[in-house]
Amino acid sequence: MAGKRSNPDFLNGVPELLILQLLDRRPMHGYDLVHAIRQASAAKLEFGEGCIYPVLHRLETEKLLSSRRELVGGRSRIVYRLTKSGKRRLAETRTTWTEIVAAVESILQGSEHGKPSLA
Amino acid sequence: MASQAWRSQLIEALHRQHLPRRYIERLVEELSDHADDLFLESPNMDVQPHNDARLGTAEQLAQTAKLHFRRSTFAGRHPVVTFVAGPLMSMVAALIGTVLLLVAVVWLVDCVTGGVLSKNDGTGLPPSPFEMTLMQVMNCIVRFVPFAWSTWCFVRLGRHSGLSRWSIASCGIVAATAILFYSEMSNDGTGGRWMMGFGWRGWKIDAVQLAQSVIPMAVAVAMLWRCADGRSETLATEA
Numbered sequence: 617m618a619g620k621r622s623n624p625d626f627l628n629g630v631p632e633l634l635i636l637q638l639l640d641r642r643p644m645h646g647y648d649l650v651h652a653i654r655q656a657s658a659a660k661l662e663f664g665e666g667c668i669y670p671v672l673h674r675l676e677t678e679k680l681l682s683s684r685r686e687l688v689g690g691r692s693r694i695v696y697r698l699t700k701s702g703k704r705r706l707a708e709t710r711t712t713w714t715e716i717v718a719a720v721e722s723i724l725q726g727s728e729h730g731k732p733s734l735a
Numbered sequence: 736m737a738s739q740a741w742r743s744q745l746i747e748a749l750h751r752q753h754l755p756r757r758y759i760e761r762l763v764e765e766l767s768d769h770a771d772d773l774f775l776e777s778p779n780m781d782v783q784p785h786n787d788a789r790l791g792t793a794e795q796l797a798q799t800a801k802l803h804f805r806r807s808t809f810a811g812r813h814p815v816v817t818f819v820a821g822p823l824m825s826m827v828a829a830l831i832g833t834v835l836l837l838v839a840v841v842w843l844v845d846c847v848t849g850g851v852l853s854k855n856d857g858t859g860l861p862p863s864p865f866e867m868t869l870m871q872v873m874n875c876i877v878r879f880v881p882f883a884w885s886t887w888c889f890v891r892l893g894r895h896s897g898l899s900r901w902s903i904a905s906c907g908i909v910a911a912t913a914i915l916f917y918s919e920m921s922n923d924g925t926g927g928r929w930m931m932g933f934g935w936r937g938w939k940i941d942a943v944q945l946a947q948s949v950i951p952m953a954v955a956v957a958m959l960w961r962c963a964d965g966r967s968e969t970l971a972t973e974a
Contacts, residue, residue: 645768
């Protein structure tokens with residue numbers, strides 16, 4: 617995600633995970649997704665909102681999402697859904713993410729391998 | 736609300752990134768919808784700064800769009816394989832395809848004309864003027880069509896994947912290979928011979944071999960020219 621509203625670089629890949637997770641709950645359009653991310657993260661995760669669309673388009677090209685123009689609240693919107701491949705990718709990414717979080721947590725907690733050696 | 740000025744700026748920025756027209760249209764459409772939502776959310780805010788702050792500036796959006804668009808295509812993920820190894824493989828395939836197609840056409844012509852082309856086979860008689868003309872036409876097609884076709888394919892692929900500069904390299908490779916390709920026809924009185932292949936035969940490059948490379952070379956030069964033009968325009972705008 618670009619610009620001054622970006623989170624640090626090492627959060628690359630997180631927007632994809634969040635998008636897949638949120639779309640697994642229900643189909644949404646872009647604005648809806650941005651709102652859902654902000655609400656779910658208590659505004660901790662912020663980014664240039666427009667940057668969500670290139671990510672959505674890429675995920676759609678990779679057949680992880682499908683899109684359809686629908687009437688939502690009286691307005692015609694492009695609504696995104698998770699595909700079967702998307703569900704598989706979500707499961708994989710969640711596992712990876714959980715492992716990374718556990719590993720980082722273990723270092724932060726100062727486990728056996730994470731402890732700095734004494735000089 | 737998506738103001739016309741904001742839309743125009745966005746479209747210009749996306750075009751500068753050489754993204755395909757259809758992709759730009761869809762992105763602008765969705766971003767305009769989003770901008771409308773932002774306006775409905777806070778109708779008293781100044782449109783342009785509000786859009787820039789929430790959506791990102793036109794330049795930021797265009798750069799992100801290009802990054803994700805590239806990542807979504809095979810060519811974007813593997814440009815060297817696509818635009819450097821790709822032309823070599825595609826030219827061999829195009830040459831084989833063209834020859835097979837021509838053989839099929841000749842066979843069809845022979846069938847339709849009741850064996851006009853095959854009646855002298857094995858008799859040791861020299862080919863008729865009609866046969867020689869047909870072979871010359873085929874020779875001409877083989878010498879030019881595969882290279883023109885490959886050039887067209889890679890220019891299109893470059894444009895489609897937002898990697899037009901890489902397709903310049905492809906055109907260069909096609910042009911160099913075209914120079915190395917030879918196809919010769921001869922009639923020794925007992926039958927026509929047709930030889931073709933790739934190879935460096937010293938500096939004995941004839942005019943036709945150079946002509947084979949004219950299309951890819953011209954396209955590469957035109958694209959380089961356009962790139963240089965685009966860069967100077969961007970610099971002028973930035974200044």
